[in-house]
Amino acid sequence: MSKKHATISARKKKELIKIGLITIVAAVFAVIFLTPIVLTITNSFMSQTEINANYGAIFARNDKGGKIFISEAVHLKFFPDMVSFSQYITVLFKSPEYLFKFWNSVILVAPIVVFQLLVALFAAYGFTRAKGKLKEIVFFSYIILMLMPYQVTLVPNYLVSKWLHLIDTRWAIWLPGIASPFAVYLLTKFMRRIPTSYIEAAQIDGAGEWQIFRKICVPLCKSCLYSVAILVFIDYWNMVEQPLILLSDTEMHPLSVFLSQINTGETGLAFAVATIYMIPGLLVFLYGEDYLVEGIMYQGGIKG
Amino acid sequence: MKLTKEKKPKKNKSKLQQRNRRQRVGAGLFLAPSLIGVFTFFILPFFVVIYYSVVDNPITANFVGFENFVKVFNNGAFKLAAGNTLHFSFIAVPLAVVLSLILAAMLDKKIPFRSQFRTFFLTPMMVPVASIVLIVQVMVDMNGSVNEFLSRFGVKAIDWFKSDYAQWVVVLLFLWKNLGYNMILFLSALESIPRDIIEVAEMESANNWQIFWNIKIRYLSPTILFVTILSLINSFKIFREVFLLTSGYPYDPLYFLQTFMNNMFGSLDYQKLSTAAIIMALAMIVIIGALFLVENHFGKDVEE
Numbered sequence: 001m002s003k004k005h006a007t008i009s010a011r012k013k014k015e016l017i018k019i020g021l022i023t024i025v026a027a028v029f030a031v032i033f034l035t036p037i038v039l040t041i042t043n044s045f046m047s048q049t050e051i052n053a054n055y056g057a058i059f060a061r062n063d064k065g066g067k068i069f070i071s072e073a074v075h076l077k078f079f080p081d082m083v084s085f086s087q088y089i090t091v092l093f094k095s096p097e098y099l100f101k102f103w104n105s106v107i108l109v110a111p112i113v114v115f116q117l118l119v120a121l122f123a124a125y126g127f128t129r130a131k132g133k134l135k136e137i138v139f140f141s142y143i144i145l146m147l148m149p150y151q152v153t154l155v156p157n158y159l160v161s162k163w164l165h166l167i168d169t170r171w172a173i174w175l176p177g178i179a180s181p182f183a184v185y186l187l188t189k190f191m192r193r194i195p196t197s198y199i200e201a202a203q204i205d206g207a208g209e210w211q212i213f214r215k216i217c218v219p220l221c222k223s224c225l226y227s228v229a230i231l232v233f234i235d236y237w238n239m240v241e242q243p244l245i246l247l248s249d250t251e252m253h254p255l256s257v258f259l260s261q262i263n264t265g266e267t268g269l270a271f272a273v274a275t276i277y278m279i280p281g282l283l284v285f286l287y288g289e290d291y292l293v294e295g296i297m298y299q300g301g302i303k304g
Numbered sequence: 305m306k307l308t309k310e311k312k313p314k315k316n317k318s319k320l321q322q323r324n325r326r327q328r329v330g331a332g333l334f335l336a337p338s339l340i341g342v343f344t345f346f347i348l349p350f351f352v353v354i355y356y357s358v359v360d361n362p363i364t365a366n367f368v369g370f371e372n373f374v375k376v377f378n379n380g381a382f383k384l385a386a387g388n389t390l391h392f393s394f395i396a397v398p399l400a401v402v403l404s405l406i407l408a409a410m411l412d413k414k415i416p417f418r419s420q421f422r423t424f425f426l427t428p429m430m431v432p433v434a435s436i437v438l439i440v441q442v443m444v445d446m447n448g449s450v451n452e453f454l455s456r457f458g459v460k461a462i463d464w465f466k467s468d469y470a471q472w473v474v475v476l477l478f479l480w481k482n483l484g485y486n487m488i489l490f491l492s493a494l495e496s497i498p499r500d501i502i503e504v505a506e507m508e509s510a511n512n513w514q515i516f517w518n519i520k521i522r523y524l525s526p527t528i529l530f531v532t533i534l535s536l537i538n539s540f541k542i543f544r545e546v547f548l549l550t551s552g553y554p555y556d557p558l559y560f561l562q563t564f565m566n567n568m569f570g571s572l573d574y575q576k577l578s579t580a581a582i583i584m585a586l587a588m589i590v591i592i593g594a595l596f597l598v599e600n601h602f603g604k605d606v607e608e
Contacts, residue, residue, distance in 0.1 A: 018413075019415055022413055023416060026415060029425065030420075030421055030424040030425065032480070033424055033427060033480065034427065036428075036431075036436050036440070037428070040438065043439075122336075122338065123334065123337070125331075126331045126332065126333075126338070127335065129330065130328065130331035131324075131327075131331075135331075138335075138339070142342065144589070145346055147533070147537060147588060148584075148585055149537065149540035149588065150562075151561065151562050152584050152588075154569075155349075155353055155581040156347075156350045156352070157346070157349070158569065159349045159353070160345050160348075160349045175341070176345045178341060179338065179341025179344070179346070181346075184338055203323070209327065209333075209334070213334065234429065238432050238433060238434075240434075240543075240544040240547060240548065241543065241562075241566070244547075245566065245569045255434065256432055256434040256544075259434040259435070259437065260434060260437060260548040260549075267438070271438060274434065274437075274438055277434060278430075278432060281430040282427075282430055284430065285426075293426070296488045297488065
């Protein structure tokens with residue numbers, strides 16, 4: 001009896017040690033995952049002099065002449081010696097170009113998110129209601145398209161934009177973005193899960209296609225819509241390839257492209273701008289993490 | 305009496321047909337916006353891309369068969385880029401699958417702060433890479449903190465982006481960004497494994513390793529396939545990071561297919577662009593098809 005008891009407590013002890021070890025490993029990973037983000041944010045509160053003192057050896061070397069070369073060594077610092085808002089003041093009030101680029105990003109991304117979802121909602125309903133082999137073929141080609149890297153789809157996009165004289169206008173980025181099959185795929189997968197009995201019941205009550213769509217399918221898809229919106233937003237907020245190729249006018253470039261071209265003498269500013277650029281994503285994440293997680297699961301086809 | 309009996313089903317049938325037709329037309333209307341978009345921006349121009357790949361140039365348009373393909377295959381830059389891309393994907397994709405599975409298995413245990421860890425692991429995907437690029441520079445620069453740290457152990461400083469380890473830096477960046485996303489997929493797949501099977505195995509005194517290898521892996525195999533495909537697609541997006549860090553003409557190991565395509569856009573060589581796009585598309589289809597076949601073979605016995 002007591003022997004059995006002893007083995008159980010030994011096993012429990014072993015289990016506890018295992019849990020402890022796993023927690024420590026997870027914590028190490030968490031630190032690795034968060035460090036770059038934390039560093040970017042804390043460094044944005046350093047004054048330019050402090051940045052130069054810490055990273056001068058890196059960024060000054062890239063600058064011709066190295067006029068702000070201060071120290072040979074680099075100190076990766078987590079906390080500024082003195083919290084300074086000077087970078088933010090410059091970004092927000094003194095040099096409007098950064099805010100202007102931020103606005104460019106918003107203008108490029110917002111219509112894509114809104115209209116891609118709208119078009120996709122219609123299409124998802126169409127795919128759910130349509131019958132026959134043709135539909136299967138079309139849906140399959142949507143999936144193939146979705147799997148293609150940007151570098152492949154950008155070639156047809158570029159050709160069409162050229163024929164329609166859209167190159168160097170925002171339409172060249174908006175229209176292919178809106179037509180992108182990604183949201184269609186996810187929403188269709190979700191809508192197919194709606195029990196046909198709901199739709200049949202509505203039909204018996206005399207509802208037309210539009211009413212079924214508007215009153216049954218769209219309300220049931222609400223959470224999925226949020227999830228897809230977050231995923232689409234992340235993808236386009238990060239865009240680099242499309243503006244580089246389709247917009248030769250750098251005035252229209254989004255902040256994601258512009259950030260890499262910030263003058264090396266303005267590294268402190270760059271940290272502040274980088275932080276501001278992170279905010280929308282982090283806010284979306286803060287409020288929508290559960291939707292995001294659900295969205296990832298729909299994509300995996302495990303749930304939804 | 306007899307007459308009405310015969311008439312009724314007939315009338316019903318025609319009503320059903322009418323309803324079916326209405327449904328079909330309705331579905332078509334709902335699909336129209338998306339179909340128009342996808343056909344104009346992706347599918348129709350892709351036929352033009354195929355056409356461009358088999359003619360000598362768009363103006364004279366002489367049919368040359370596979371000459372363009374031979375040319376691209378013999379092109380030094382393309383060979384370098386294709387080799388690098390394959391090399392990168394072969395390292396990064398398996399690592400991403402294995403590591404995210406390990407992370408998911410860790411969070412599948414009852415460890416403290418489980419949901420916080422999930423949040424932390426997922427945060428990098430919400431952060432625009434453009435924001436992180438500065439910190440990456442500070443870390444891996446010639447005078448950066450990684451070198452400084454290594455110098456304490458007597459390791460000589462190297463310029464990471466111009467060394468044999470250049471791809472590894474990008475692999476780390478790729479993992480940093482994608483592990484959380486993949487982990488969510490595995491986490492929900494792990495949760496959906498029927499508990500009773502595992503309990504039976506435990507009663508038969510199977511050890512953890514046996515349970516993992518003989519039961520869990522088989523249930524996970526569709527998810528493993530999905531995560532592999534997703535990581536493959538995402539590994540093609542790494543161009544953004546590489547471009548932001550090194551611009552259009554990086555050190556050789558970082559010259560990826562994406563860089564090649566981007567530079568082709570710059571020189572507007574339609575033949576090379578089209579041919580390379582088709583080669584990439586075919587390669588993707590072949591690789592993904594092969595993965596499906598492997599999964600079909602491996603996960604067959606749990607499907608039912």
